[in-house]
Amino acid sequence: MAKIVTFDQEGAVGLICIDNPPVNAISHSVRGRLVDVITRAGKNFGIKVLLITTDAELFSAGADIAEFDHPQGEPSFAQVQTMIESSPIPVVAAIRGLALGGGLELAMACHYRLAHKNAKLGMPEITLGIIPGAGGTQRLPRLIGARAALNMILSGTPISGFDAKANGLVDEVAEDDLRGAALDFCERLVREGRGPRRTSNGTVVDGLDEANITSTLRSHARALQGRTTQHLIIEAIQASKLPWSQGIAIEAGLAQKSLASRESMALRHLFFAERESARLSGTSLNAKQMQAPRIRLAAVIGAGTMGCGIAIALADAGLEVLLNDNDPAALIRSHKSINLTYASSVRRGRVTQTVADERIRRIRNAPTLEELADADLVIEAVFEDLELKKNVVSKLDSILPPQRLIATNTSTLSVTELALATAHPERVLGLHFFVPANTSRLLEIVRTVHTSPESLSTTFGIAKLLRKVAVVSGDAFGFIGNRMMLDGYFREAEQLLLEGATPTQVDTALENFGFAMGPQRVSDLGGNDVGTKARIQLFKRDTRPDPYFVIADRLTEMGRLGQKTGRGFYRYANDSREATQDPEVNSIIEKLASERGISRREIDEQEIVERCILSLINVGAMVLEEGIAARAADIDVVWTSGYGFPRHLGGPMFYADTLGLSHVLQRIRHYHEKLGHHWRPAMLIERLASASSSFEHRDRTSASP
Numbered sequence: 080m081a082k083i084v085t086f087d088q089e090g091a092v093g094l095i096c097i098d099n100p101p102v103n104a105i106s107h108s109v110r111g112r113l114v115d116v117i118t119r120a121g122k123n124f125g126i127k128v129l130l131i132t133t134d135a136e137l138f139s140a141g142a143d144i145a146e147f148d149h150p151q152g153e154p155s156f157a158q159v160q161t162m163i164e165s166s167p168i169p170v171v172a173a174i175r176g177l178a179l180g181g182g183l184e185l186a187m188a189c190h191y192r193l194a195h196k197n198a199k200l201g202m203p204e205i206t207l208g209i210i211p212g213a214g215g216t217q218r219l220p221r222l223i224g225a226r227a228a229l230n231m232i233l234s235g236t237p238i239s240g241f242d243a244k245a246n247g248l249v250d251e252v253a254e255d256d257l258r259g260a261a262l263d264f265c266e267r268l269v270r271e272g273r274g275p276r277r278t279s280n281g282t283v284v285d286g287l288d289e290a291n292i293t294s295t296l297r298s299h300a301r302a303l304q305g306r307t308t309q310h311l312i313i314e315a316i317q318a319s320k321l322p323w324s325q326g327i328a329i330e331a332g333l334a335q336k337s338l339a340s341r342e343s344m345a346l347r348h349l350f351f352a353e354r355e356s357a358r359l360s361g362t363s364l365n366a367k368q369m370q371a372p373r374i375r376l377a378a379v380i381g382a383g384t385m386g387c388g389i390a391i392a393l394a395d396a397g398l399e400v401l402l403n404d405n406d407p408a409a410l411i412r413s414h415k416s417i418n419l420t421y422a423s424s425v426r427r428g429r430v431t432q433t434v435a436d437e438r439i440r441r442i443r444n445a446p447t448l449e450e451l452a453d454a455d456l457v458i459e460a461v462f463e464d465l466e467l468k469k470n471v472v473s474k475l476d477s478i479l480p481p482q483r484l485i486a487t488n489t490s491t492l493s494v495t496e497l498a499l500a501t502a503h504p505e506r507v508l509g510l511h512f513f514v515p516a517n518t519s520r521l522l523e524i525v526r527t528v529h530t531s532p533e534s535l536s537t538t539f540g541i542a543k544l545l546r547k548v549a550v551v552s553g554d555a556f557g558f559i560g561n562r563m564m565l566d567g568y569f570r571e572a573e574q575l576l577l578e579g580a581t582p583t584q585v586d587t588a589l590e591n592f593g594f595a596m597g598p599q600r601v602s603d604l605g606g607n608d609v610g611t612k613a614r615i616q617l618f619k620r621d622t623r624p625d626p627y628f629v630i631a632d633r634l635t636e637m638g639r640l641g642q643k644t645g646r647g648f649y650r651y652a653n654d655s656r657e658a659t660q661d662p663e664v665n666s667i668i669e670k671l672a673s674e675r676g677i678s679r680r681e682i683d684e685q686e687i688v689e690r691c692i693l694s695l696i697n698v699g700a701m702v703l704e705e706g707i708a709a710r711a712a713d714i715d716v717v718w719t720s721g722y723g724f725p726r727h728l729g730g731p732m733f734y735a736d737t738l739g740l741s742h743v744l745q746r747i748r749h750y751h752e753k754l755g756h757h758w759r760p761a762m763l764i765e766r767l768a769s770a771s772s773s774f775e776h777r778d779r780t781s782a783s784p
């Protein structure tokens with residue numbers, strides 16, 4: 080059992096080890112134990128120096144985020160840090176693995192710091208919508224300068240042990256044995272009579288002026304779009320120029336403010352939602368019981384756009400990959416495309432040429448299905464055709480031993496029908512990758528009623544291996560994400576065009592709301608024909624009444640496929656990605672509207688946003704009540720990691736809770752009266768609103784789907 084914090088004596092060194100699995104979070108109990116052991120060490124006159132380190136893989140992932148909703152409790156972070164800083168004997172931190180947020184802030188309160196060369200030191204608080212509130216905005220500028228501190232805190236990205244040494248954050252880097260190097264360092268301190276060196280006594284050598292602030296904000300503009308935490312961070316760092324007691328008091332006030340912000344609540348919600356979605360609700364297994372899959376060899380059938388991306392994702396995760404296609408020309412093309420992808424990764428400095436070569440070597444051709452017999456997992460990504468896919472999975476079923484997984488990358492077909500085409504439907508499930516499969520974050524795992532808990536658990540292990548955020552979906556029209564996009568968000572966007580808005584108005588309104596790209600620009604990017612084809616398949620599964628994507632389908636008929644043909648909802652000049660308005664599109668829309676007897680009018684931005692987002696929420700609630708998604712938080716994960724919903728709003732269902740479900744229901748009823756059937760309020764919203772409840776409460780209180 081973990082001891083939280085242990086204490087040993089090695090000669091004159093008092094060795095304090097943090098031992099709080101899984102990530103050494105500096106929880107209330109860790110802080111309490113730190114105070115205990117430091118007090119005890121202070122009474123031992125044989126101890127001349129204290130060393131704070133860990134035997135775990137990482138120093139600390141920071142403050143315990145699970146405690147953020149409650150008052151901090153004593154001893155507070157500040158109390159522990161003051162105790163360390165004011166220690167009469169020197170205190171050294173030795174960092175291995177990660178030192179993040181409060182973990183690094185704890186180390187900065189120590190008098191000296193060492194890091195292993197592979198350590199990573201960072202301040203990721205901004206990703207949670209908070210400022211580093213345990214002295215980070217005051218000590219970091221004193222150690223590395225205000226400008227470097229601003230950049231490090233706004234980026235949220237950790238730096239290496241070597242970079243930390245170069246900028247003054249750590250005193251030494253251990254090439255190999257961290258503990259040995261740290262003990263040597265401590266002995267040297269004692270020998271040389273070097274005492275405590277308090278960071279809070281230091282001064283900030285540089286300052287932030289408007290120009291530095293503007294340029295740093297600009298370099299992180301994409302990640303900070305719609306965000307507000309950065310302004311609090313700047314204010315706190317500027318206060319580091321003041322005397323310590325004033326600066327730290329300003330930081331404390333700003334930290335409280337950030338913690339109470341909606342932005343922080345939304346981002347913390349997503350932090351836990353992304354981890355919670357990896358738990359296997361609705362099965363007898365939980366994440367802890369999950370076997371790490373022993374997967375060495377994976378196979379992909381269909382070496383097209385998706386197959387190549389999936390093969391790269393698998394090779395990046397360290398697996399051997401067999402790639403099969405019944406068209407030899409496709410196999411040749413696929414290797415060209417894989418080489419190009421890796422060449423671009425090398426150019427961008429993401430991997431070295433040696434690593435890229437090694438991964439390319441791991442993707443081998445397997446011209447026949449029989450050659451896949453040894454694969455631990457096979458993912459099919461052949462053309463989207465039910466009979467073809469049934470044929471492929473049933474052949475695979477006869478070739479692979481029964482415990483091996485068979486996954487389909489279908490985005491529209493019934494996974495259940497595919498599973499039933501085999502003698503072992505329990506090992507068949509959907510792995511819905513998004514484009515580009517090697518870099519997109521989201522993976523929808525589609526389970527059928529036949530999928531076994533073991534298959535599901537192995538699949539989650541694979542998702543973790545691939546570093547994807549995985550969410551389980553039931554097997555139904557569009558799964559979670561596309562169902563909400565088609566029946567809700569995109570559908571409403573098209574309806575608004577028919578009623579009088581222009582593509583630019585709709586896109587701009589939703590981009591102002593926080594989406595990186597509005598729906599029409601997204602359609603043009605992916606190809607309007609891709610959407611049309613997917614809908615044709617989906618409507619075989621489940622039909623939808625008119626009007627439903629009449630504009631996108633008309634554009635497809637006209638060969639206005641989007642960026643790839645230079646014309647779609649917009650015009651694109653000579654391979655440019657810049658969308659310009661096209662009066663011809665307005666005429667097409669006007670004609671379609673008049674054919675449907677829709678009288679057009681001016682529509683303002685507020686109505687555009689409200690209708691698109693409320694329809695997304697309404698369909699999300701239906702997806703929940705139908706059991707296609709297990710939790711509202713899963714929907715939030717799908718929409719923030721796969722469809723560009725602004726993270727700082729927490730996802731559509733969290734956002735609905737912040738609006739209040741009574742208000743949401745009242746507005747949906749308003750549109751139902753005005754616009755008709757497709758605005759029928761979800762029963763779940765009616766139920767939750769009448770009980771003054773929320774999606775979050777439902778998640779917390781319902782055991783399984």
Ligand code: 3HC
Nearest residue numbers: 102104140141142143144145179180181203211212213354
């Ligand atoms: N507090 C509480 N729990 C934490 C945590 C933290 N800081 N960091 C991770 N965890 C938990 C996760 O919830 C998860 O729990 P679960 O198994 O019950 O779901 C478990 O630790 C393992 O986490 P991951 O699944 O994320 O494991 P990975 O190995 O993939 O990643 C990690 C490890 C890189 C450390 C990642 O967890 C991470 O980025 N953590 C958050 C780091 C962070 O943001 N730190 C700043 C905290 S805020 C702060 O320090 C405020 C300070 O300024 C006062």
Ligand code: NAI
Nearest residue numbers: 381382383384385386404405406409460461462463489490
């Ligand atoms: P694609 O047309 O680029 O590639 C399909 C490949 O399958 C072709 O190379 C073809 O030769 C091969 N193939 C066909 N029949 C085969 C067989 N019997 N045996 C072996 N290989 C065979 O298609 P794409 O876009 O890669 O799509 C593949 C699958 O992924 C489809 O199910 C699609 O719905 C799904 N998907 C596609 C997305 C996209 O945006 N392209 C997104 C998510 C899923």
